[in-house]
Amino acid sequence: MEIQSNFIKTIMEEDIKNKKVDGIITRFPPEPNAYLHIGHARAIVTNFELARQFDGYTNLRFDDTNPVKEDSSFVDAIKEDIKWLGYTPNNILFGSDYFEQTYELAVRLIQKGVAYVCDLSQEQVSSYRGTLTEPGKESPYRNRSVEENLLLFKQMRDGKFKDGEKTLRAKIDMSSPNINLRDPVIYRIIHITHHNTGDKWCIYPMYDFAHPLQDSIEGVTHSLCSLEYVDHRVLYDWFVEQCEMPHIPHQYEFGRLNITNTIMSKRYLKQLVEKGVVKGYDDPRMPTLAGLRRRGYTSDSIKSFILSTGLSRINSTVSSEMLENSLRNDLVGKTxxxxxxxxxxxxxxxxxxxxxxxxxxxxxxxxxxxxxxxxxxxxxxxxxxxxxxxxxxxxxxxxxxxxxxxxxxxxxxxxxxxxxxxxxxxxxxxxxxxxxxxxxxxxxxxxxxxxxxxxxxxxxxxxxxxxxxxxxxxxxxxxxxxxxxxxxxxxxxxxxxxxxxxxxxxxxxxxxxxxxxxxxxxxxxxxxxxxxxxxxxxxxxxx
RNA sequence: UGGGCUAUGGCCAAGUGGUUAAGGCAUCGGACUUUGACUCCGAGAUCGUUAGUUCAACUCUAACUAGCCCAGCCA
Structure with a gap:
């Protein structure tokens, strides 16, 4: 089944035609902190199918920059789900693979004078940020010298400070109407064991900083994500530019997939499992890929369902009958x-x-x-x-x-x-x-x-x-x-x-x-x- | 009240200035049928609203309306 026309496919076609890219490289970047559900299938299928149709490839990259939430048990479950859907990532990578490079790029930002160590507490950062309608105030630590910042950041890495004591922030614009640009935190201190890097690090990069760099390092051409990141795109581009990354990836956002009668929020699914309402993440009533699999859904029916719902910049709510129809269509001649x-x-x-x-x-x-x-x-x-x-x-x-x-x-x-x-x-x-x-x-x-x-x-x-x-x-x-x-x-x-x-x-x-x-x-x-x-x-x- | 995004039949969704506005799901007719299944025919929109640009607009512009997102040291 071919992916039907959609705005991202069109962009890719043009980019190839105009020689903006040599080929298509995408990535699916789940955070290993939950089970994948049918909503994620849209991202998986879109990334893999699009790359395949343009003879490109897709990496699976676990977005594991926050050790408080992540766990390797989810890594295995996610790999399993992707395999079940019939996709083979070109590479299986971890955001944590890039911690050293990410650190060095942060140092570069400090050297360029566009990042600084801030001593403000979490509450202070929040109040300095301003509101949706009022601009923020600049941090008193914003104009520290490059040398002091360098030293402080090194000390952050060396574990000289407690959680929350300091952060590294990008120096952008405290009065931007886009709140993401009001000196976003790019590194925070977390003294906790990481599922991959153990205790090697006590500072961890934030998504907004790490993600574009990872995409760039991997040569990703089209970085697909959901609509809530639209406001982050300018930040994405800013980091790629400021870090002088040789490869420039581009972010495109599409709407999430919802299904009638189906609730997919992590919080809700977790509650169902923890309260014993269902028998686990693979309970056949669950909208998780593991649940659908146990229920008896075929991976082909999931794929054709995703493909038939299309893709746009609208968060859509598709009728569950469409999913059911995909299954019947798949099975009618096979069973x-x-x-x-x-x-x-x-x-x-x-x-x-x-x-x-x-x-x-x-x-x-x-x-x-x-x-x-x-x-x-x-x-x-x-x-x-x-x-x-x-x-x-x-x-x-x-x-x-x-x-x-x-x-x-x-x-x-x-x-x-x-x-x-x-x-x-x-x-x-x-x-x-x-x-x-x-x-x-x-x-x-x-x-x-x-x-x-x-x-x-x-x-x-x-x-x-x-x-x-x-x-x-x-x-x-x-x-x-x-x-x-x-x-x-x-x-x-x-x-x-x-x-x-x-x-x-x-x-x-x-x-x-x-x-x-x-x-x-x-x-x-x-x-x-x-x-x-x-x-x-x-x-x-x-x- | 700041910024951003979106708006095509009940639900998705093609369409990128000139086509009778694709297709799928759902619905309603009808045919067929040793599954009230499958299959096959047939039925429905003037494109959020209002102005404008143009010989020509769903496609461009503006305003308006509605919905969604953003004030995590989450992703």
Whole structure:
């Protein structure tokens, strides 16, 4: 699937045409402090696909300049997710790989007189900054001599100061209407062990300083990020220029991807996990890539979803139906179609002999390469509870009712004659008769059934657990706390039956359960304890 | 009240001065159907508003309106 036209692709085409660049080099720069979610997929797919289409490449660079928040466990999870999506970074790098160079560039800035060590406390820095409408005040330390700054900065590096005691700031413009330019801090002191560099450093560069330099060092041509960095672009360019970087990368911003019924904030996802609302970051209801993977989503469907939503400078909220549609499209021709009954009622065919019959049935008539299996048929079968109503409610009803004839798919026409009830009035079982002349494949066409329903033969049926999911969040509008908006039905487990051919399914195997949806074999499923996750339902024009 | 960004059908999104304004999702008709699935046909916008520039504007300009972002020693 080609990436469709978008403004960044257009820029790249022009840049190549005008020889502004020799090739396209992008990077995906996650901070290793959280799991990747479907929103990140837009950045991943965009960076990798764009570079690929222009015969360029993409680096994976962990943006690990803040050791208080980062952890190597996330590094591994992120690598795994990217690999799952089918992308291979040209290089796997860390922002921390560049700490020495970054330090030296900071020294250069001091030497040029455009950076200074500031003694203001965090609170003071904040109050000196001014407000959105009033300019800031210059720090009293702004005009220290280059020598003093050099010495102080060296001492910062050497651990002579405590956290927060001093910062290195860029000397730009305290009265700029763009607050990012009001002498931004570029180095801060943090005495904590870094997941990569250990205790080697106690000063760490800020994103605004480190990021453009990293991009430049790596030869990144198009540095893509989200809209909230628009105001930072001038700073990005400023650092590249002031540091006299030989390679000049350019930043382009695009809108974030949101999905209806889906909340992707780190804080929220973390809360769900920590409060035990979900079973972990890979819970099948989670919008994390790990969660979607466990749910059964294919990486191809994620990619085609991202590609089909396009890209613009708008933070968009795409309908979750679009994601579901991508999955169905991907799976429709690829999966075996088998019969499963999620909410069974037993149906006894009173005039059928005491035997089982073997129906030879291809797995997917649209893809014969998938082969075929034997589907058993017999006197007792399970059908879906929702496929029966005592009295046909209206002329649109295409299922079973008393006195109504339907076809058990690929078997026979049956007619329901009697309902046996439990004491509580619920249906226990149905009694029906079949017409031997209506055998599927016999060419019988004297009458049309009222509909076609699926079944599983009772004796050979395998018991199975089905996990049925709904969005974690119910009401979408509201300003109410997210925890109060949880959907109590987000995970429903039902016990039913499945045809015997599915007995030796492997973990992660995907199926279409005819008329029920696309399912994936859960990681915990095993022979004798089959567990399936419903990825998405089939589309339905019924109701 | 400062600065920045955005505004094309219900949701995304092409379109870069002259096209009947692509496409996908959703919706509504209809055909087909041993999945109310798939597939196939068909239906819908004058492009936030108002002025302007131009022979010609969704495409350029201005104003207005609405939404989003920015005052972390987070990224």
């Amino acid at each position: 075996k179609r088998v019969y499963a009954i999620l909410d069974p009622i037993k149906l006894i065919i009173t005039n059928y002999p005491d035997q089982t019959e073997a129906i030879d049935l291809e797995y997917n008539p649209e893809n014969l390469e998938l082969g075929s299996r034997i589907l058993p048929f017999g006197k007792e079968v399970y059908i879906e509870r929702t496929d029966f109503i005592e009295e046909k409610p209206n002329k649109h009803w295409k299922r079973l009712s008393l006195g109504i004839e339907v076809r058990l798919m690929h078997a026979y026409f049956i007619k329901c004659n009697e309902v046996i009830y439990n004491e509580d009035g619920s249906i226990k079982e149905l009694l029906a008769t079949y017409d031997v002349l209506t055998k599927s494949g016999s060419g019988f066409n004297e009458r049309k059934p009222n509909g076609n329903i699926h079944f599983v033969e009772a004796k050979t049926a395998l018991p199975a657990t089905f996990n049925l999911f709904e969005p974690l969040m119910v009401d979408s509008d509201s300003d109410r706390d997210m925890m109060e908006r949880l959907n109590p039905n987000s995970w429903k487990t039902v016990q039913g039956f499945i045809e015997p051919s599915v007995g030796n399914t492997f973990k992660g195997e995907r199926f279409q359960f005819v008329r029920e949806g696309y399912f994936a074999t859960d990681y915990d499923s095993k022979e004798g304890n089959l567990i399936f996750n419903r990825i998405v339902e089939l589309k339905s024009s019924y109701n």
